[in-house]
Amino acid sequence: VVNLLGISITVLFTLLLVFIIVPAIFGVSFGIRKVYMKTLLKIFQWATLRIERGAKEKNHPLYKPYVNGIIAKEPTSLEEEIKEIRRSGSGKALDAPEFELSDIFYFCRKGIETIMDDEVTKRFSAEELESWNLLSRTNYNFQYISLRLTVLWGLGMLIRYCFLLPLRIALAFTGISLLVTGTTVVGYLPNGRCKEFLSKHVHLMCYRICVRALTAIITYHDRENRPRNGGICVANHTSPIDVIILASDGYYAMVGQVHGGLMGVIQRAMVKACPHVWFERSEVKDRHLVAKRLTEHVQDKSKLPILIFPEGTCINNTSVMMFKKGSFEIGATVYPVAIKYDPQFGDAFWNSSKYGMVTYLLRMMTSWAIVCSVWYLPPMTRQPEEDAVQFANRVKSAIARQGGLVDLLWDGGLKREKVKDAFKEEQQKLYSKMIVGN
């Protein structure tokens, strides 16, 4: 009997694998994932209603996250605010620059406001959800859960860990090994159209298998704007999965640092089939070298569009932070792409200070699904009157607007580093003007 059980499970597994991998090879979809998504949504809504009902019975207010800030902030400038404070204090001539003891109120209140709620630090941790998605890692109101909900939660956990996880790991394994072997084999072919064709399809096929390994349900919009050869594709960065999502719909040249271990093996195999741009660790610090290599790549029209994430670090997908200007100085056409994840099915944000890569991937593979939308925006080029920074900001605003994200000027590097003193000096300069004039 045990033998029979073992055999039937193996057969089932293999059938499942075949049903998932074969469509991936040809790029078709049966639509199973969409049905799965709709069913899950219904269950989540029901779960949230139950929790709300439970809370109402006990007469307690529920904890609801507010994404748009918890305090009222006025968007006024330093000059306006201080003038207003002075105006209410005395009837003296307002435009005369001078110092008032009441000026301190402005700095004091601004400081306390940022302590209560600031724009930057909340971008580096996972977004809070309004409804519960049956993952205990996102539940803040768990004491209102009834027995029925507990059973559902347990069932959900069983499905995710015992059924979906092994399946996904098997798929991921298949995808990665096919990528490595496929690209190595293609690498032996002589350069020419045949090699390019095969290389493209090997890459696409393997990325599609990886997409299914994560149960990623992706909606692509405006595919006619997809990046072309000789261009640079820029996108907002939320997690390493962004690469898989974009590369399963287009053929890109990757840019990155050479890693050791499994990543290194993959990188070395990939570069045999088509020219990606991998930098040694020492080369990364040298900005001119990086710029030179990228420029060479884009000027060769036969080479693929480069995929770059100018934020430089993972942000939690509620905002877009400062774009580093390096990729905007090269002078190529920029194809912006906006990626917005739906956090209900699984939060894709990689909090690298909290989780390592393996823990992160495990969390991804035990979520329900990764649902996201990708918008391909029309290409942009640098206008003669703007410099690289202004161009970068323009592209950033376009991406933020399309994805419904907050457009911030702050540097994503603030996740780890301290803010530069130059900003404080700016504030001090502005204030000095108010005291002594120009």
Next chain:
Amino acid sequence: MQLLVVEVLRGWPGRSGASCGSWCLLGGVESKRCHPASRNVRDPSGPGCAGVVGDNSPGSHYCGFRRQRSAVQRQRDLISHSQITRLYSRFTSLDKGENGTLSREDFQRIPELAINPLGDRIINAFFPEGEDQVNFRGFMRTLAHFRPIEDNEKSKDQNGPEPLNSRSNKLHFAFRLYDLDKDDKISRDELLQVLRMMVGVNISDEQLGSIADRTIQEADQDGDSAISFAEFVKVLEKVDVEQKMSIRFLH
């Protein structure tokens, strides 16, 4: 908005993870390790916690939180339940060391505060004399100064202690930002130092000195070349302190 009567966190020991009930035992990848401070919670009868489910969210420590409300006492500093929850969530997200208290570095990690010229003075206001850590109760106490003054409170009787967000206490908060050595006087040196913080390198020493002299001259009434709190209040008597030193919650 439910205005719950809350004891202003008297003796809040830090974060407690106890009383999570049976949920904690359903461990696995989902549960975090129990907060070490939770074992010292003042409720030894609570069930032992094998793990705290969920992230650094108020939900997981909410149970211990509600426990504190059972020993309530009417306080003047009324603040709604959801506002406290939100501020607690903020407190825990700032607390990178996860020990239930904030240090000066935790505050300096906020970029918008780090670029505030008086950032260090404001951070200092949270820490009582000689201490390097502030717990949630201290955090709330300081923030309570910035609660807006409701109209119906203005006419309340003066029997109880003055609320932290009264006009006088708000002015006192600002006074303490100037008064570096806490001797209840703003001397010329102290004023110069604070001015230097606010303007950086953009103004010369002489100019700054004359500004400080003029300010003290205008405010000083008892001739000691320093500004006492009473003189400070007199200078600012017309300023709309209630509005300028208040922060309104959105919900």
